[in-house]
Ligand code: HEM
């Protein structure tokens with residue numbers, strides 16, 4: 001198969017629009033918005049709700065280019081298994097729409113553009129972190145882990161959590177505990193996110209010999225691990241409130257409601273490990289969860305929210321002190 005692609009036998013003739021679409025597909029574009037949402041949440045936290053709009057645009061653009069480069073390299077490396085798996089067969093390289101050599105040039109151009117943009121308009125740390133995301137996703141996850149260990153996405157998940165660090169670094173030029181905490185939340189979120197999906201498509205992974213957890217240890221053990229990671233992840237979301245104090249009560253309320261729902265889903269899955277629709281719903285919820293949690297961070301850190309909660313607290317204090325038993 002690789003030979004076939006390498007010799008270009010399967011190459012397709014496409015018009016300009018189709019070529020553009022093929023390169024766009026190489027970047028696995030549906031995943032990028034959520035990576036940018038975690039970057040944005042981090043930028044809002046780092047700037048106490050006052051993000052410089054230009055820096056935001058530049059950082060998100062740099063992040064998009066870096067993630068697109070990483071995904072393109074992954075498409076090149078995994079072209080053999082992508083050809084065999086149902087879900088990935090139509091990707092541009094296995095379907096012969098883009099040649100491997102051209103994809104490589106595309107990935108390099110994207111990475112160079114990302115590095116330049118971030119270095120010039122944000123800072124060197126943000127640029128280096130974005131590049132480390134590419135290296136880790138490609139070198140550590142795709143090359144070393146994906147085909148060799150059931151812990152592939154646990155360790156590899158660190159790549160997907162790096163955009164949170166990029167966001168913080170772009171604002172402050174530095175990293176602190178809060179930045180690492182958001183990194184840890186995304187890191188711990190990745191196993192429930194991915195294993196719920198892997199439960200649905202484990203036959204596909206089994207076919208190409210990828211040792212995704214459900215393929216090797218089965219559904220029951222996988223749902224146990226999803227349960228444990230969900231509990232630790234949800235608990236970790238509160239560390240941003242205490243002891244870190246980066247976010248407050250509004251985020252706390254949102255994290256509680258969202259976390260409770262995630263725990264419920266994982267619990268149901270734990271007791272119904274073969275329920276594929278439930279696994280699908282848990283996977284979809286994991287995405288909504290991360291989106292809304294990040295939105296919660298943004299809303300919580302806005303100066304308007306601070307003044308609103310301060311006013312509510314003051315009024316509550318006045319009301320409480322007017323009640324005789326509290327006087
Ligand atoms: C090693 C870590 C991860 C693995 C192995 C993984 C794997 C996957 C896979 C296989 C899909 C299905 C894609 C498809 O059908 O083409 C998916 C979907 C998705 N992933 Fe992940 N993921 C990881 C981390 C992340 C991270 C960190 C984010 C963002 C913060 C993310 C966001 C998404 C989104 C938004 C989708 C849904 C895309 C759609 O609408 O089809 N993933 N993930």
Ligand SMILES: CC(C)=CCC/C(C)=C/CC/C(C)=C/COP(=O)(O)OP(=O)(O)O
Nearest residue numbers: 031066067070130133134137159160162163
């Ligand atoms: C800062 C920076 C550039 C970070 C990189 C972040 C990044 C690209 C994360 C991607 C995570 C992800 C969707 C993995 C799926 O890979 P897979 O190969 O298992 O999926 P597949 O089976 O669909 O090919």
